Amino acid sequence: MLDIKQIRSEVLKIEELLKRRNKEINLQSLINLDQDCRKLITESESLQSEVKAKSKEIGLAMKENGNADAIKSQVSDLKIKKESVDLKLKDLEEKIKNILLTTPNIPHESVPIGTNEDDNIEVRTWGKPNDYEFEALNHDDLGVSLGILDFERAAKISGARFTFLSGAGAQLERALINFMLDEHRERGYIEYCPPLLVLPETMLATGQLPKFEEDLYKTNVGSYLIPTAEVPLTSLYKDEFINVNSTKKLTAYTPCFRSEAGSAGKDVKGMIRQHQFDKVELVKICHPDNSYDELESMTDDAENILRKLNLPYRTVVLCTGDMGFNAAKTYDIEVWLPGQNKYREISSCSNCTDFQARRANIKFKEDKKNLHVHTLNGSGLAVGRTLVAVLENYQQKDGSIQIPDVLVPYMNGKKIINKEGK
Numbered sequence: 001m002l003d004i005k006q007i008r009s010e011v012l013k014i015e016e017l018l019k020r021r022n023k024e025i026n027l028q029s030l031i032n033l034d035q036d037c038r039k040l041i042t043e044s045e046s047l048q049s050e051v052k053a054k055s056k057e058i059g060l061a062m063k064e065n066g067n068a069d070a071i072k073s074q075v076s077d078l079k080i081k082k083e084s085v086d087l088k089l090k091d092l093e094e095k096i097k098n099i100l101l102t103t104p105n106i107p108h109e110s111v112p113i114g115t116n117e118d119d120n121i122e123v124r125t126w127g128k129p130n131d132y133e134f135e136a137l138n139h140d141d142l143g144v145s146l147g148i149l150d151f152e153r154a155a156k157i158s159g160a161r162f163t164f165l166s167g168a169g170a171q172l173e174r175a176l177i178n179f180m181l182d183e184h185r186e187r188g189y190i191e192y193c194p195p196l197l198v199l200p201e202t203m204l205a206t207g208q209l210p211k212f213e214e215d216l217y218k219t220n221v222g223s224y225l226i227p228t229a230e231v232p233l234t235s236l237y238k239d240e241f242i243n244v245n246s247t248k249k250l251t252a253y254t255p256c257f258r259s260e261a262g263s264a265g266k267d268v269k270g271m272i273r274q275h276q277f278d279k280v281e282l283v284k285i286c287h288p289d290n291s292y293d294e295l296e297s298m299t300d301d302a303e304n305i306l307r308k309l310n311l312p313y314r315t316v317v318l319c320t321g322d323m324g325f326n327a328a329k330t331y332d333i334e335v336w337l338p339g340q341n342k343y344r345e346i347s348s349c350s351n352c353t354d355f356q357a358r359r360a361n362i363k364f365k366e367d368k369k370n371l372h373v374h375t376l377n378g379s380g381l382a383v384g385r386t387l388v389a390v391l392e393n394y395q396q397k398d399g400s401i402q403i404p405d406v407l408v409p410y411m412n413g414k415k416i417i418n419k420e421g422k
Contacts (some may be wrong), residue, residue, distance in 0.1 A: 146417060148417055168420060172411065177383055189282065200223075278380070316336045348379060400419075
């Protein structure tokens with residue numbers, strides 16, 4: 001959520017920056033509501049002062065002549081008037097809040113201006129795609145032929161966009177999770193095992209609500225299944241003052257749940273876009289002065305996993321038109337998938353500045369001021385998509401899968417995945 005005080009003082013600048021997102025942004029209506037709101041606050045405070053003053057007069061009148069009916073009537077009228085003003089004030093504050101909750105974050109000046117993913121800018125590449133002497137297969141064909149992925153039985157049980165992993169497939173998923181967590185712990189992250197169900201206000205704090213409600217799974221008691229561990233990890237310090245002398249670095253593995261309401265027809269086959277998927281998340285909470293340096297190091301933390309797995313990738317900085325609602329700047333890491341002959345996103349690392357912290361009310365004290373922290377989040381990595389990348393990049397001519405060296409200890413010494421019997 002943006003700072004209304006900053007909007008008041010820099011309305012034209014902020015409006016221009018927000019328009020870079022290719023959204024029709026008009027902050028003047030917000031400013032008008034804010035001005036009306038402040039007038040009502042002044043009026044309410046003035047009426048409250050009058051009530052206090054008149055209330056004191058009641059006591060004096062009673063002492064002097066034993067009758068204060070006239071003054072009591074005046075106090076009653078003032079209270080009724082104040083109640084009316086306060087109702088108008090509450091309505092205006094709700095309107096202002098709703099506008100702020102649906103207004104995206106301000107893009108950083110360094111973010112390239114563009115309309116969609118075609119305008120994203122590649123900042124680096126690592127590794128070289130394999131030059132196969134045979135036609136590379138998609139992960140879904142490989143997994144089914146090896147007997148480690150079963151989409152048909154998953155659909156029979158749960159519907160579309162679900163997968164059964166079995167045998168070496170399930171073992172590989174678990175190996176990737178443990179490997180990722182171990183690597184991130186080595187880099188200073190504290191591991192958490194957070195709740196998978198959260199309250200609506202927790203979703204509101206990280207920006208999933210109200211804008212993305214249709215993409216969420218809601219229970220009949222009002223709680224939501226998390227779409228990412230970013231949600232509970234970022235809200236860990238909700239409504240708290242924290243010490244930001246050193247950056248808080250959090251990581252967690254969780255299943256994630258998304259309805260993919262806006263993805264009809266996209267990636268229908270395979271594991272790229274699922275309703276339920278595993279992800280290892282990275283979250284940082286830091287001093288505002290350090291957040292862009294922390295974004296660079298977080299992105300490297302995610303890239304480190306791909307380098308250790310020897311998976312070719314590229315990193316792009318997202319343009320203003322492709323950037324997420326909460327982010328001020330985002331790097332997407334895209335892994336090479338030979339079965340699709342293209343790079344696919346495997347991680348997004350974003351600096352959300354104080355946008356989420358303002359919603360979650362996470363602050364620190366500095367020079368006798370109460371200031372909001374900056375929050376960052378990134379995938380470290382999407383586990384299912386990493387499994388996809390391993391299957392496609394490590395496939396052999398006979399259809400078997402070589403296990404990346406760093407995963408062999410996590411696979412109980414297994415070096416090759418061959419066809420499994422059922």
